[in-house]
Amino acid sequence: MIPDSDNPLAGLPSRAEIAAMILNKRPLRHTLAGWQHYRSRRGRLAPAPKMTARQLAAVPVDRRSDYDLYRRLTNVNLPIQQTPMLGKVTRVINRRLQGNALDQEDPTMPGIMVSGWGNHGKTATVCSIAAAFEDMWLDLHDHLNLASIPGTWDLHAPVAYIATPVTAKPKSLCQAILNFFGPDHGKWTLPQLSHQVADSLRDHGVKVLIIDDVNRLRMHRADDQDVLDLVRALMGFNVTLILTGVNIPGTGLLREATWDRTKRQWVLPPLETTRVHGLEVTQTERRFELVELDRFRYDTPAEMQAFLNHLRGIEVHLRLAKAKKGMLTANGMPEYLMRRTDGVVGTLGRLISDGAQEAMDSGKELIDESLLDEVVIGRDIPADEARPFGAATAPADPGTANAPGSKKSNNRRPGRNTVFDDSGPAAEGLNG
Structure with a gap:
């Protein structure tokens, strides 16, 4: 206005x-009231x-x-804008959410893992997509929970959001899920907690369970292995799991997974020992799709234009009295911003918003390179120093890359990160 x-x-x-x-x-967003507020x-x-x-x-x-x-x-x-990276990840997640929600046959729902480096906007992206899905789902059902039990007061919560506990154990993960709804779970045993989790997910009509910060899990710890077993068991509770974390392939969560070239997705092997809520976890294979949220690139005309479009969207949103058209998109500013932020969305947003505050405080009322030089921000891992996602866990051809006689090329520079749809394991998208 x-x-x-x-x-x-x-x-x-x-x-x-x-x-x-x-x-x-x-x-807090990891409570039902907080999620609905968001x-x-x-x-x-x-x-x-x-x-x-x-x-x-x-x-x-x-x-x-x-x-x-x-x-x-x-x-x-600053507003969340549609970017090529966000658009591809959105399509993958929406396809999985809607496909699982409409599946009336198989109660075991394939899940999604969203990986990326810090400040790439993983949580914001996943929550935004899930919130839009919940809007659609509530409208479709007139905000009624068709699975509710007569005589109860369970609130309809198609989406639940939790963060992985810092010291994760199966009991603490169950408690985090139950804390989202707010029941008093007392000093229950793990089987009792697991039973209550299954009941809560069903009674509240949960279709999507987001578990953030799964990079806190480390597979060399027995407790964390048990947590991952529990997570896989939750896939049998008729909900879609979305796991988000920094560099998920590097955490070892997919170490036991294999790439199914026919189904074009990661397949986790059956478990042999764990039983949760009276269900044999080995009943069905547990599957996840791995998608990765990348940064902006500035190599091709299309990539440059996408970055300029993003800067233009920020520029029209800023309120500075002496701001001019092209303040962020002309005279070498795009190259400067790319150099300062490596194209990382979160770092870029923080640099510009901090710069806008400095422009107001100094009375300059516009953003230029000399002003931004005075703004100190954290720096993401440069592309030429970062190990490509999945490089150690997802060879270009899982069936042949490690075969006898295969050769590894040592004269290739590190590949750049890409956003992975369902076109194959992570390394298939790397460009040398």
Whole structure:
């Protein structure tokens, strides 16, 4: 909303309304109340009205602080934009969510693993996709839980979100799931907790269970191996599991998996010992699709254009009085931003939002290279130093890469990361 020249305050909320935006209580996302708060309010922050330097100078002193606070709020909360990486990952996850939700035959649902380096936006991407799925699912069922038991008050929760416990054990994972719904699970044994988890997922109509930060699991620890066994058992509870984490192939979670070239997905071998909730886990193979969320690239014309489009989307969102068209997209700025951030979405957003605050604080009211030089941010792993995802666990041809007589090339530079759809294991997408 742009104020007209006669009334620069047009569209500016009152001080109380601005305070309500900032002080709005946000429950933790890994609780049902927190997830519903996130789902119902995501993307609803209306940006501050645009003002030129002349219009800003005409704002009364008592309202100037209100406007500055509102546009600072706008500059910090950059919108989630569609990117080539996000688009591909979205299609893969949506295909799995909708396919599993409509499957009326097999109660064992294939899952998804979303991997990527830090600040690539894994959690934000997965939560956004899952929230949109929940909106669709609730509308489809008129917000009713058709699986609810008569006489109970179970809330309908098509999506549940939890984080992997720091010291993960099967009991702590069960407790984290139950804590999402809020029941008092007391000092129950693992079989009792497992039984309650199955009941809670069913009674609340859960279709998607997101388990974040699975990179906390390390397969050399017995407890973590037991947790992974429990996770695989949850796939038999008629829910779609989405696991997210940093460099999942490097954690060993897929160490026992094999790549099925016919089904074009990772297949986890049957377990031989674990029993959860009275179900024999070896009843069916447990499968996951591995997708990887990459950074922006700047090598081809298409990649350059995608990066420019993203910068343009940020540029029109920023509220700086002296901002000009092309502030982020012209005069070498794209190359500068790529060099500073390696194309990592989260790092890029933090650099620009911090730069916008510095532009306001300094009175410069625009972003340029000299201003951003003063902004210190963390740096992601450079592409030429990072080990390609899955390089040690997903050979280009699982059936032949390690065969006798096969040769390894040592004169190839490290490949670049790509976003993997269902075109094969991770390393098949590497470019030398």
